Amino acid sequence: MARIRGAARGWARWGAVGLLIPGVWLTGCAAQSPSILAPVSPKGRAEAELFWFIFLITAGVFVLVETLLLYAVLRFRARDPHTVPPQIHGNNALEISWTTATALGLAVIFAMTWRTMAATSAPPADAMPVKVTGHQWWWEFEYPTLGITTANELVIPVGRPVRLTVTSADVIHSFWVPQLGGKMDAIPGRENTLWLQADVEGVYHGQCAELCGVSHANMRLRVRVVSDADFQRWVEAQRAPAAQPVEPLAQQGYQVFMSKACVGCHTINGTPAQGKVGPNLTHVGSRTTIAAGLLENTPENLARWLDNPPAIKPGSLMPRLGLTPEEIQALVAYLSSLK
Numbered sequence: 001m002a003r004i005r006g007a008a009r010g011w012a013r014w015g016a017v018g019l020l021i022p023g024v025w026l027t028g029c030a031a032q033s034p035s036i037l038a039p040v041s042p043k044g045r046a047e048a049e050l051f052w053f054i055f056l057i058t059a060g061v062f063v064l065v066e067t068l069l070l071y072a073v074l075r076f077r078a079r080d081p082h083t084v085p086p087q088i089h090g091n092n093a094l095e096i097s098w099t100t101a102t103a104l105g106l107a108v109i110f111a112m113t114w115r116t117m118a119a120t121s122a123p124p125a126d127a128m129p130v131k132v133t134g135h136q137w138w139w140e141f142e143y144p145t146l147g148i149t150t151a152n153e154l155v156i157p158v159g160r161p162v163r164l165t166v167t168s169a170d171v172i173h174s175f176w177v178p179q180l181g182g183k184m185d186a187i188p189g190r191e192n193t194l195w196l197q198a199d200v201e202g203v204y205h206g207q208c209a210e211l212c213g214v215s216h217a218n219m220r221l222r223v224r225v226v227s228d229a230d231f232q233r234w235v236e237a238q239r240a241p242a243a244q245p246v247e248p249l250a251q252q253g254y255q256v257f258m259s260k261a262c263v264g265c266h267t268i269n270g271t272p273a274q275g276k277v278g279p280n281l282t283h284v285g286s287r288t289t290i291a292a293g294l295l296e297n298t299p300e301n302l303a304r305w306l307d308n309p310p311a312i313k314p315g316s317l318m319p320r321l322g323l324t325p326e327e328i329q330a331l332v333a334y335l336s337s338l339k
């Protein structure tokens, strides 16, 4: 009796673990972003459908094989440990049939994968071009037809295809926004093409998907999908020259920016700052985040970043500049004014 109770407790424990695993998995799926199982683009949907198709086939195979295995183990187990079961070489008909069935299953998966790749690989002819450059550790987005360069936040109009030309300034990175489908390596000296189209307005999170150094995990990005009208407004604002500082503190910040190392690495259109190493800051105040999506773009966070960048993004190429608190406050006022 005690043995039966012990066995029941064992099964209950395994049952709980068995329920926990799909529970955790489903919770992950339910999270709004980012998941390839919550697609918001035609390409993402095609990929998610392919995933479910392959998952159902393989889950069916798993259930079938495990059922037959359990049946064989229980039905043909040795009841008397001293008798040797009859030794046979096998069953030709069974072996041929399960080999054929496996080959057919793989052929179907191959054909469906091929079909999805063919249907989603070529960008539509009217796609808006954007050049994506991966840097250690941030993303640069250049809209060649619009004359806009920005960082870490790709803004695109809803329902319109975008053709991304993906490359890198240093090591191999990988551009990946799970809900929009596709993933593309960013390779120095090479241009790979990936296209996107988002059908639902919103903010979609992305992440560099290729180990690229100490802050690989901190190399995030966002895609802001907005209405056509909002996109036009954004384009006009981004094309405008940088705002002139008006407040005395912001004017002081401008002086600090132009006299310190900042100018060597950053561009602010219409000013002497024309550096190309770090992100273009012409409209940095209009972005929702700073430091490759690590921090909300608030004055407090900007001050933290300016005080000690490597403390927030380990390995950051922007060093600790040794700015005084007064200089930091002035810079925060200036940079925040660059809407």
Ligand code: CUA
Residues within 6 Å of the ligand: 134, 135, 137, 172, 173, 174, 208, 209, 210, 211, 212, 213, 215, 216, 217, 219
């Ligand atoms: Cu860039 Cu990982």
